Amino acid sequence: xxxxxSNIESKRPSRLSLxxxxxxxxxxxxxxxxxYLAIASPYFFTLHNIxxxxxxxxxxxxxxxxxxxTIITGGIDLSVGTVAALVNIIFTLTVLGNVSIPLAIVxxxxxxxxxxxxxxxxIYEINIPPFIATLGTMTVADGAALLLxxxxxxxxLPISISTFGTGNFLGLPNLFWILIVSIVxxxxxxxxxxxxxxxxxxxxxxxxxKLSGVNTRRTIYLVYTLSGLFAGIGGIMITARLWMxxxxxxxxxxxDAIAAAAIGGASLFGAQGSSIGVLLGSIVMATILxxxxxxxxxxxxxxxxTGLLIVATVALDQLRSKSKYTFVRKF
Amino acid sequence: xxxxxxxxNLSKExxxxxxxxxxxxxxxxxxxHALVGENGAGKSTLIKILTGALSATxxxxxxxxxxxxxxxxxxxxxxxxxxxxQEMVLANYLNVVDNVFLGIEPSKFGFDKKGEKIKKLRELxxxxxxxGVIDPKTEVRNLSAAxxxxxxxxxxxxxxxxxxxxxxxxxxxxxREVKILFSVIKNLQKHGISIIYISHRLEEVFDISDxxxxxxxxxxxxxxxxxxxxxxxxxxxxxxREVEVNVYDKDRKVGEELFRCENLTNEKVKNVSFSLKSGxxxxxxxxxxxxxxxxxxxxxxADKLFTGKLFINGREVKLKSPVISKKNNxxxxxxxxxxxxxxxxxxxxxxxxxxxxxxxxxxxFVDLKKERFVTLDLVKALEIKxxxxxxxxxxxSGGTQQKVVVAKWLAAKSRIFIMDxxxxxxxxxxxxxxxxxxxxxxxxxxxxxxxxxxxxxLIAICDxxxxxxxxxxxAEVKRKDFSEENILKMxx
Numbered sequence: 001x002x003x004x005x006s007n008i009e010s011k012r013p014s015r016l017s018l019x020x021x022x023x024x025x026x027x028x029x030x031x032x033x034x035x036y037l038a039i040a041s042p043y044f045f046t047l048h049n050i051x052x053x054x055x056x057x058x059x060x061x062x063x064x065x066x067x068x069x070t071i072i073t074g075g076i077d078l079s080v081g082t083v084a085a086l087v088n089i090i091f092t093l094t095v096l097g098n099v100s101i102p103l104a105i106v107x108x109x110x111x112x113x114x115x116x117x118x119x120x121x122x123i124y125e126i127n128i129p130p131f132i133a134t135l136g137t138m139t140v141a142d143g144a145a146l147l148l149x150x151x152x153x154x155x156x157l158p159i160s161i162s163t164f165g166t167g168n169f170l171g172l173p174n175l176f177w178i179l180i181v182s183i184v185x186x187x188x189x190x191x192x193x194x195x196x197x198x199x200x201x202x203x204x205x206x207x208x209x210k211l212s213g214v215n216t217r218r219t220i221y222l223v224y225t226l227s228g229l230f231a232g233i234g235g236i237m238i239t240a241r242l243w244m245x246x247x248x249x250x251x252x253x254x255x256d257a258i259a260a261a262a263i264g265g266a267s268l269f270g271a272q273g274s275s276i277g278v279l280l281g282s283i284v285m286a287t288i289l290x291x292x293x294x295x296x297x298x299x300x301x302x303x304x305x306t307g308l309l310i311v312a313t314v315a316l317d318q319l320r321s322k323s324k325y326t327f328v329r330k331f
Numbered sequence: 332x333x334x335x336x337x338x339x340n341l342s343k344e345x346x347x348x349x350x351x352x353x354x355x356x357x358x359x360x361x362x363x364h365a366l367v368g369e370n371g372a373g374k375s376t377l378i379k380i381l382t383g384a385l386s387a388t389x390x391x392x393x394x395x396x397x398x399x400x401x402x403x404x405x406x407x408x409x410x411x412x413x414x415x416x417q418e419m420v421l422a423n424y425l426n427v428v429d430n431v432f433l434g435i436e437p438s439k440f441g442f443d444k445k446g447e448k449i450k451k452l453r454e455l456x457x458x459x460x461x462x463g464v465i466d467p468k469t470e471v472r473n474l475s476a477a478x479x480x481x482x483x484x485x486x487x488x489x490x491x492x493x494x495x496x497x498x499x500x501x502x503x504x505x506x507r508e509v510k511i512l513f514s515v516i517k518n519l520q521k522h523g524i525s526i527i528y529i530s531h532r533l534e535e536v537f538d539i540s541d542x543x544x545x546x547x548x549x550x551x552x553x554x555x556x557x558x559x560x561x562x563x564x565x566x567x568x569x570x571x572r573e574v575e576v577n578v579y580d581k582d583r584k585v586g587e588e589l590f591r592c593e594n595l596t597n598e599k600v601k602n603v604s605f606s607l608k609s610g611x612x613x614x615x616x617x618x619x620x621x622x623x624x625x626x627x628x629x630x631x632x633a634d635k636l637f638t639g640k641l642f643i644n645g646r647e648v649k650l651k652s653p654v655i656s657k658k659n660n661x662x663x664x665x666x667x668x669x670x671x672x673x674x675x676x677x678x679x680x681x682x683x684x685x686x687x688x689x690x691x692x693x694x695x696f697v698d699l700k701k702e703r704f705v706t707l708d709l710v711k712a713l714e715i716k717x718x719x720x721x722x723x724x725x726x727x728s729g730g731t732q733q734k735v736v737v738a739k740w741l742a743a744k745s746r747i748f749i750m751d752x753x754x755x756x757x758x759x760x761x762x763x764x765x766x767x768x769x770x771x772x773x774x775x776x777x778x779x780x781x782x783x784x785x786x787x788x789l790i791a792i793c794d795x796x797x798x799x800x801x802x803x804x805x806a807e808v809k810r811k812d813f814s815e816e817n818i819l820k821m822x823x
Binding site for chain 2: 192193194195196197198200201204205207208209210211212213214215271272
């Protein structure tokens with residue numbers, strides 16, 4: 001196995017190539033789905049439909065980027081969807097309360113970031129498992145959205161918000177561009193910053209990171225705060241897309257964000273995953289949604305198909321890497 | 332007396348290491364046979380073979396008159412051999428009686444017969460003279476270490492164990508608890524149970540055993556009837572192992588003091604003071620449970636200190652966390668490199684730079700060039716054998732992994748190195764390379780505190796050796812006074 005030190009640089013990095021493989025696999029899944037849909041429905045490859053698909057996947061994708069950071073550290077954030085819904089309500093209410101839109105955005109995002117920070121504190125200082133801590137904030141955010149909205153949809157937002165939500169830039173939906181920027185930001189952070197290195201290191205071995213003098217507290221705080229921030233951006237996007245505040249708009253998104261990251265190659269045991277994978281994962285999810293609508297498949301079937309596809313994609317990847325059953329924590 | 336266990340010419344080879352060589356060993360019914368030897372002598376390997384966790388390369392094992400080529404854990408349990416380990420494997424949130432009968436519950440139509448379990452357990456406790464000490468309905472996590480040990484013993488007994496293996500059973504027990512354990516062992520003997528007893532503490536071995544066997548470097552070097560020997564004889568047999576040749580570097584220049592600590596105390600460390608000079612390699616010898624790892628972790632800020640002062644370059648510092656220790660050029664190479672030293676799923680490059688990314692970034696962005704060059708330099712300098720700097724470290728050999736951990740702290744420009752068992756589990760060639768690296772670190776002006784329970788290596792490389800026992804420093808030995816026998820006597 002060990003070879004001479006001399007030609008050490010000529011080899012391709014193994015972790016990257018592994019991720020490339022996972023991503024290539026997901027890409028193949030997308031291509032297969034698209035070819036099938038193109039044949040099955042003449043409407044699939046129209047500009048209108050593709051735009052719709054892209055703006056559909058944008059929200060899940062943005063939430064997925066934040067989710068990804070928590071997953072790489074070996075944690076999870078169950079609250080992203082309901083935090084997004086809460087932001088949807090808060091943003092709607094502040095705008096209706098005659099606050100200027102930029103200021104409303106700042107307020108909404110600050111609240112989302114604050115919730116992320118609370119997650120970080122619960123997880124790091126009080127040592128609550130991420131699953132439980134964020135399950136709590138998920139439920140609280142859901143309740144808060146219902147309370148603030150009185151349990152009903154709130155309409156009456158200025159038309160400019162809807163214009164933005166349905167508008168295009170350079171031929172692609174505005175929301176999709178937000179996703180692209182989020183994906184790039186995520187990828188840059190993970191790949192090129194010290195914080196990104198620490199995120200992977202903590203996911204691989206917290207104790208080793210700690211004993212290497214990594215500031216684990218700051219890393220965890222930042223990870224969950226980032227997740228909150230992306231959830232906040234997602235909430236603004238929901239508002240733009242729906243042109244109203246809907247308190248229950250985030251319920252499915254919690255798990256969809258996790259699914260997008262997992263399909264894209266993020267390992268729930270930490271230390272693995274990439275932002276580009278989230279993009280691909282969210283496209284897979286949006287494609288299924290879009291396809292079932294185009295093919296007139298019962299919406300209940302759509303859930304069944306989504307579930308099967310999540311398992312199938314991850315299973316393919318696991319079989320390829322020949323992983324054995326390691327999903328039991330041993331003490 | 333009937334012979335219950337007979338091991339003949341047992342050998343076990345690992346790649347590059349002979350863990351056991353032609354070991355013969357036997358055990359009679361109702362006998363306590365002690366097994367002593369320094370760390371790495373082969374005791375655990377022997378136990379693992381007897382309990383079926385490992386299979387021998389060669390040799391014959393006879394149990395209750397029947398020969399076996401190979402044992403496995405299920406077979407050994409059926410035959411009745413059970414090891415009671417240092418760290419008990421109990422279900423912490425179940426109560427005593429459920430733990431004892433776990434997996435063999437008496438039941439009717441799948442329903443637990445609780446009354447019968449408790450009755451059986453009480454009978455067992457009575458027969459061991461352990462009646463009324465613990466309530467069968469207490470959850471195991473609320474018991475003391477000694478009581479948990481008893482639960483493990485009873486668990487073995489209800490499975491009809493006839494040979495019990497105790498591996499350092501007293502490491503975490505108080506004197507009073509040791510007495511209780513010994514009275515239980517004597518009771519077990521009366522019931523015809525045979526016992527293999529492994530311990531570092533020779534006085535205990537003399538208290539409890541009928542016979543003593545000594546292992547050294549995988550070979551059986553002596554077998555004595557307990558009443559016909561004494562601890563000096565045993566120590567003589569245990570020591571005198573091969574010492575690596577010529578690793579001591581005389582040309583090092585010992586300079587001014589880099590590190591000093593005064594009266595360090597916490598739960599496991601009692602009033603420890605010492606200092607390290609630049610260019611110096613100082614050994615720290617202690618047996619398992621002596622508090623050496625706890626001392627290292629406390630200095631590094633990974634565990635809490637109750638009292639004590641630390642000085643680096645003569646200036647007092649408060650090392651509240653590894654983050655701060657790192658800033659003060661202090662490093663700690665943990666004992667268990669796989670669990671504590673490395674991010675195994677990640678590449679060599681990340682692991683090498685993990686402690687020094689703060690020195691290799693601009694506004695939070697990693698300087699990718701520097702990151703790569705630092706890695707390549709260290710890979711070359713330490714001769715880290717890896718096909719690429721992005722190779723996952725889990726795919727590297729133990730010695731290579733250890734070099735990666737050393738490289739991590741070199742990259743962080745550390746000057747004070749606390750190395751906890753840096754050569755454990757690596758082959759001879761790699762060990763020598765680690766010694767070379769340690770010598771070089773010292774030559775370049777660093778201080779090294781070399782913690783080890785393998786004395787020959789400390790004697791070979793160190794300028795002086797501290798001996799630690801029960802959390803205290805019991806002696807400081809200068810190089811001219813090095814003697815394996817004396818140091819071992821002080822540590823036991």
